[in-house]
Amino acid sequence: MEDGGSGVEGGGSGRHQNGTPKRPRLEDVAARVGLSTASVSLVLRGVPGPSERTRQRVLKAAADLGYQVDRTASTLASRRSRLLGVMVDIHSPFHAELVEHLHTAAEEVGYDLVLSTLTRTRDERTAVDTLLAFRSEALILLGPTAPADALAVLDNKAPVITVGRRIADTALDVVRTADDDGVSQTIDHLVGLGHREIVYVDGGKGAIATDRRRGYRTAMRRHGLGDHIRVLSGDNTEAAGERAARHLLDGGRLPTAVVAYNDQCAIGVLAALARAGVAVPGEVSVAGYDDDTLSRLSCFNLTTVSQSAREQARHAVTAAVERLDQDRTEPREVVLTPRLVVRGTTAGRR
Amino acid sequence: MEDGGSGVEGGGSGRHQNGTPKRPRLEDVAARVGLSTASVSLVLRGVPGPSERTRQRVLKAAADLGYQVDRTASTLASRRSRLLGVMVDIHSPFHAELVEHLHTAAEEVGYDLVLSTLTRTRDERTAVDTLLAFRSEALILLGPTAPADALAVLDNKAPVITVGRRIADTALDVVRTADDDGVSQTIDHLVGLGHREIVYVDGGKGAIATDRRRGYRTAMRRHGLGDHIRVLSGDNTEAAGERAARHLLDGGRLPTAVVAYNDQCAIGVLAALARAGVAVPGEVSVAGYDDDTLSRLSCFNLTTVSQSAREQARHAVTAAVERLDQDRTEPREVVLTPRLVVRGTTAGRR
DNA sequence: AGGACAATTTAAAGCGCTTTAAGTCCTGGT
DNA sequence: ACCAGGACTTAAAGCGCTTTAAATTGTCCT
Numbered sequence: 001m002e003d004g005g006s007g008v009e010g011g012g013s014g015r016h017q018n019g020t021p022k023r024p025r026l027e028d029v030a031a032r033v034g035l036s037t038a039s040v041s042l043v044l045r046g047v048p049g050p051s052e053r054t055r056q057r058v059l060k061a062a063a064d065l066g067y068q069v070d071r072t073a074s075t076l077a078s079r080r081s082r083l084l085g086v087m088v089d090i091h092s093p094f095h096a097e098l099v100e101h102l103h104t105a106a107e108e109v110g111y112d113l114v115l116s117t118l119t120r121t122r123d124e125r126t127a128v129d130t131l132l133a134f135r136s137e138a139l140i141l142l143g144p145t146a147p148a149d150a151l152a153v154l155d156n157k158a159p160v161i162t163v164g165r166r167i168a169d170t171a172l173d174v175v176r177t178a179d180d181d182g183v184s185q186t187i188d189h190l191v192g193l194g195h196r197e198i199v200y201v202d203g204g205k206g207a208i209a210t211d212r213r214r215g216y217r218t219a220m221r222r223h224g225l226g227d228h229i230r231v232l233s234g235d236n237t238e239a240a241g242e243r244a245a246r247h248l249l250d251g252g253r254l255p256t257a258v259v260a261y262n263d264q265c266a267i268g269v270l271a272a273l274a275r276a277g278v279a280v281p282g283e284v285s286v287a288g289y290d291d292d293t294l295s296r297l298s299c300f301n302l303t304t305v306s307q308s309a310r311e312q313a314r315h316a317v318t319a320a321v322e323r324l325d326q327d328r329t330e331p332r333e334v335v336l337t338p339r340l341v342v343r344g345t346t347a348g349r350r
Numbered sequence: 351m352e353d354g355g356s357g358v359e360g361g362g363s364g365r366h367q368n369g370t371p372k373r374p375r376l377e378d379v380a381a382r383v384g385l386s387t388a389s390v391s392l393v394l395r396g397v398p399g400p401s402e403r404t405r406q407r408v409l410k411a412a413a414d415l416g417y418q419v420d421r422t423a424s425t426l427a428s429r430r431s432r433l434l435g436v437m438v439d440i441h442s443p444f445h446a447e448l449v450e451h452l453h454t455a456a457e458e459v460g461y462d463l464v465l466s467t468l469t470r471t472r473d474e475r476t477a478v479d480t481l482l483a484f485r486s487e488a489l490i491l492l493g494p495t496a497p498a499d500a501l502a503v504l505d506n507k508a509p510v511i512t513v514g515r516r517i518a519d520t521a522l523d524v525v526r527t528a529d530d531d532g533v534s535q536t537i538d539h540l541v542g543l544g545h546r547e548i549v550y551v552d553g554g555k556g557a558i559a560t561d562r563r564r565g566y567r568t569a570m571r572r573h574g575l576g577d578h579i580r581v582l583s584g585d586n587t588e589a590a591g592e593r594a595a596r597h598l599l600d601g602g603r604l605p606t607a608v609v610a611y612n613d614q615c616a617i618g619v620l621a622a623l624a625r626a627g628v629a630v631p632g633e634v635s636v637a638g639y640d641d642d643t644l645s646r647l648s649c650f651n652l653t654t655v656s657q658s659a660r661e662q663a664r665h666a667v668t669a670a671v672e673r674l675d676q677d678r679t680e681p682r683e684v685v686l687t688p689r690l691v692v693r694g695t696t697a698g699r700r
Numbered sequence: 701a702g703g704a705c706a707a708t709t710t711a712a713a714g715c716g717c718t719t720t721a722a723g724t725c726c727t728g729g730t
Numbered sequence: 731a732c733c734a735g736g737a738c739t740t741a742a743a744g745c746g747c748t749t750t751a752a753a754t755t756g757t758c759c760t
Contacts, residue, residue, distance in 0.1 A: 023507070025716055036740045041718060051738065066507075071483040072422040072431070073716035076745045081422070090449050096440040100469040112480070115465040119450040130462065133421040134484075157373070157416075238647055271649030294644075297588055299621030375746060386710045391748060401708065423746035426715045430748095 024065040032061040044069065075135055082111050084320055085136025085158070087127045087144065090117040093293045094309065095142050098163065101313030102140065109321050111137075132157060138320035145206075148172075159323035161316050164307075166207045173319040174333040175312050179208055179289075180215030182305035182338035186259050186287045187219035189303075189340055194349040195257040195285060196225055201234040201244040201269065203261025212261060212289065230255070234265055241268020249276050254284055256349055263288035263295045263304055270300060270345070281347035291341055301344035311336055374415040382411040394419065425485055432461050434670055435486025435508070437477045437494065440467040443643045444659065445492050448513065451663030452490065459671050461487075482507060488670035495556075498522075509673035511666050514657075516557045523669040524683040525662050529558055529639075530565030532655035532688035536609050536637045537569035539653075539690055544699040545607040545635060546575055551584040551594040551619065553611030562611060562639065580605070584615055591618020599626050604634055606699055613638035613645045613654055620650060620695070631697035641691055651694035661686055 026044075030037045035054065043050045043058040044067075050058070061067075075081040084106055088095040099115065106113050114134045116127040124146050131139055138159040144151060148170050154160050161173040183200075190198055200216040203209035213231060220229045232247060234240035241260055245268065248254055260266035266288030273280055280286055288295055291306035315334045322328040376394075380387045385404065393400045393408040394417075400408070411417075425431040434456055438445040449465065456463050464484045466477040474496050481489055488509045494501065498520050504510050511523040533550075540548055550566040553559030563581060570579045582597060584590035591610055595618065598604055610616035616638030623630055630636055638645055641656035665684045672678040 027716080037717075038719080038740050038742095039738085042739090045718085049738070054738080068479065068482055070426075070485060070716055072425045072485055073745090074718070075422045076420075076426055076747085077716075077718040079718085079745065090440070090446040091443070093441070099440050099467060100471075103467075103469055104471055114484075115467065117449060117453075117465065119453055121450075121454055129418065132418055134464075135420060135422055238649075242648065267647065267649065271647070274649070297617065297621075298592065299588075299617065299624070376748095377746080387747075388710055388712095388749080389708085392709090395748085399708070404708080420746055423715090424748070426717090427746075427748040429715065 023070070024067045025070075026067075029058065029061050029065055029067050032065065033057045081135040081137055083114050083134060083136045084111050084317065085128075085131030085134065085139045086113050086115050087124065087131065087139065087141045088115060088117050089143065090119070092143075094290060094307065097309040098142055098313050101310045102317060105314045105317035109317065111317070111321070128154060137324050140316050140320060159320060161319045161323075163312055163316050164208075166211060171331045173323070173331055175315045175319065175336075176334070177307045177312065177336045177338040179211035179338070180218065182289060182307075182340070183212045183215030183259065184219040185338070185340040186289075186303070186305060187216060187223070189342065190257045190259070190285060190287070190346060191219075191223045191225070193285070193347065197228050197230075197255040198225070198257045198259060199230045199232060199248065199255040201232050201241060201258060201260040201265055203265065204235045209261060216259065234261060236262050236264055238264050238268035238271070241265040241270075242272040243268070245269040245272030245276075249273075249278070254278065256283075257285040257287070257346070259287045261289060263290045263292035263302060266302055266304070266345075267294060267300060270302070281345050285346040287346055295341075295343070303343045303346040304341050306339045306341050308336055308339060373420070374417045375420075376417075379408065379412050379415055379417050382415065383407045431485040431487055433464050433484060433486045434461050434667065435478075435481025435484065435489045436463050436465050437474065437481065437489065437491045438465060438467050439493065440469065442493075444514075444640060444657065447659040448492055448663050451660045452667060455664045455667035459667065461667070461671070478504060487674050490666050490670060509670060511669045511673075513662055513666050514558075516561060521681045523673070523681055525665045525669065525686075526684070527657045527662065527686045527688040529561035529688070530568065532639060532657075532690070533562045533565030533609065534569040535688070535690040536639075536653070536655060537566060537573070539692065540607045540609070540635060540637070540696060541569075541573045541575070543635070543697065547578050547580075547605040548575070548607040548609060549580045549582060549598065549605040551582050551591060551608060551610040551615055553615070554585045559611060566609060584611060586612050586614055588614050588618035588621070591615040591620075592622040593618070595619040595622030595626075599623075599628070604628065606633075607635040607637070607696070609637045611639060613640045613642035613652060616652055616654070616695075617644060617650060620652070631695050635696040637696055645691075645693070653693045653696040654691050656689045656691050658686055658689060 026037045026040050030040045035058065039050055039054060040058050043055050044062060086099065086102060088099055103113055114131060114136055116130045118124060118127055124144055128139060136158060138161060139154065140161045140163060143164045144162055148167050151160055151162065151172055152170050155172055159173065161175065163175045166176055167174050187198060198220065200213065202213055217229055220226060232244040234244050258269050260269055266286055269286050270280060273284060278284055288302050288304040291304045294300060295302035295304045319332060376387045376390050380390045385408065389400055389404060390408050393405050394412060436449065436452060438449055453463055464481060464486055466480045468474060468477055474494060478489060486508060488511060489504065490511045490513060493514045494512055498517050501510055501512065501522055502520050505522055509523065511525065513525045516526055517524050537548060548570065550563065552563055567579055570576060582594040584594050608619050610619055616636055619636055620630060623634060628634055638652050638654040641654045644650060645652035645654045669682055
């Protein structure tokens with residue numbers, strides 16, 4: 001009861017004016033309870049040692065003062081930021097999902113996230129430099145496009161965990177799904193429904209596109225449909241899907257199914273077919289990839305492939321923690337199996 | 351030429367192992383050129399004073415060492431983080447756009463951004479605490495839902511700039527667009543095309559929804575169409591749009607135009623109408639709000655209202671800078687005029 | 701040569717916290 | 731009584747940088 005004063009500070013007392021924020025420091029809390037900053041620090045971090053009585057008083061004082069630890073100071077002092085730097089493309093719904101799960105996974109192991117985003121005017125280099133400036137202990141890069149050797153150099157500054165992209169023979173940690181497997185599952189599904197003429201709309205020359213295309217080819221051959229393999233050029237846009245579909249429509253005979261590189265592209269296909277009066281899935285079945293928010297819209301209800309964001313996020317965090325706290329040094333590649341999500345755009349042959 | 355050594359450090363020399371990152375410090379750079387850390391600091395920050403020769407040598411040494419300033423240390427030492435904390439909903443395409451412009455605007459005035467996102471398990475409180483822990487000098491909150499008084503309390507810790515939401519009589523800075531005006535423009539457009547029976551699908555009870563609804567009512571009356579006012583309950587989801595449209599379809603007589611609270615909702619309307627074989631815009635015109643990525647998809651090509659993300663972002667950063675560097679203390683509210691984007695879902699009455 | 705003055709450079713004191721080694725107090729045991 | 735040992739506390743030394751006041755040079759006059 002010998003505490004000097006109590007209760008919340010007078011309203012508005014801490015108002016920032018003339019650039020004098022007056023944020024309470026550890027020392028202020030210490031003074032309030034007549035203890036050293038060392039003890040207060042111990043209590044606030046939950047380190048065992050301080051007595052129960054001290055603990056209570058400190059906690060109360062901190063709450064009264066509205067004390068909040070200053071990360072910059074504690075990072076500097078402890079030589080640990082407990083921060084995982086995450087590079088994301090803020091326009092990607094899939095990245096959004098990953099970030100969501102990264103947050104919960106990181107929290108469980110006592111780490112925080114700092115996000116740095118790619119934009120039209122902000123390249124990967126800038127984004128990563130920002131993460132490093134914050135003293136991130138590890139870098140989780142979502143779908144980086146930088147060349148493998150650049151990533152390897154980066155790895156010298158902080159462990160790099162690449163998510164969603166295959167990287168040939170490097171010492172980096174990689175978490176991804178088997179893209180070829182995903183497309184393969186789609187083909188199996190379609191063949192199972194009786195389809196034979198299945199066209200694939202390509203996604204360009206990236207590592208991911210390459211894998212998905214391979215998955216298509218391999219699966220077709222496996223089903224003895226090597227002669228029906230047909231790849232139309234395209235990319236990850238709706239426009240590409242439309243173009244491909246129009247090409248098919250102009251070509252006279254339509255295939256019975258179209259598998260697109262991703263959902264955006266698939267939706268372009270869908271739009272073009274609808275405009276031409278072709279029934280989906282009545283006359284033609286269509287499938288995408290990514291399980292984008294788009295694909296779930298009831299007006300599309302697109303059959304697609306889900307990439308298990310949750311699992312990828314957890315593995316990425318685990319990989320980081322192993323590097324940081326369990327000094328693992330050999331690289332690890334985690335390849336997850338994607339999951340086919342059958343919705344309304346695929347059906348048996350008429 | 352008296353520099354000790356030169357060129358890039360041996361490959362992989364800085365490898366982190368056993369948690370010993372060995373990141374170069376200012377002192378290392380200083381030692382390399384035989385100067386004090388004070389001089390190096392001056393050069394690296396571009397402060398005038400150091401001679402040209404010193405400048406060159408320091409810059410080279412820093413580059414050779416791969417030196418990168420440690421934000422935590424400089425923030426602590428300078429008592430300035432030059433950081434603007436931004437709270438975003440990472441799933442929102444509109445926020446994504448805002449962030450993109452916030453980045454460029456902030457960079458122009460020498461500030462950096464730190465992002466903190468809302469997720470299903472991460473509330474506004476947590477997000478804001480994180481921003482404060484990083485010592486953000488101002489908080490830019492995108493579409494916060496916290497009550498006005500909670501925001502006012504927050505404002506005592508750092509200037510708060512609320513974006514995209516109206517806040518009644520507080521001392522906070524607000525940047526937003528006139529939601530009522532946006533809907534109003536849509537109505538004007540439709541009336542101009544000859545429509546009279548225009549139904550509005552509501553967005554619920556938030557501040558934004560209220561404004562938009564009011565815009566609808568006011569505009570209808572202004573055109574002498576008070577008798578035709580008809581508001582269907584709904585929310586910000588596709589499902590709500592479908593429900594509303596089905597209600598209209600079941601009701602027998604269709605209106606000639608439907609204006610929805612937002613694009614998601616409008617797309618639900620579109621889907622339901624399409625399923626029922628109603629031609630858009632042939633029989634019924636439809637309009638949304640937000641100029642969502644969705645609305646631009648050629649398969650929707652939705653007439654909608656754009657919220658000028660770029661301008662809102664610039665104003666938000668300006669407001670923050672005025673508070674921080676030009677000690678403005680009176681609150682400012684910036685209300686921008688939204689812009690109607692006429693696309694393919696609205697047309698003259700048949 | 702001597703001194704005033706401008707141009708550079710730097711010593712040193714922190715920023716707000718963590719951490720380690722060193723206390724300070726009590727309890728008991730003997 | 732006295733001391734070992736446990737339970738708490740705390741003094742003090744940084745972390746990697748910025749910043750201010752002061753020191754060091756160099757330059758130019760008279």
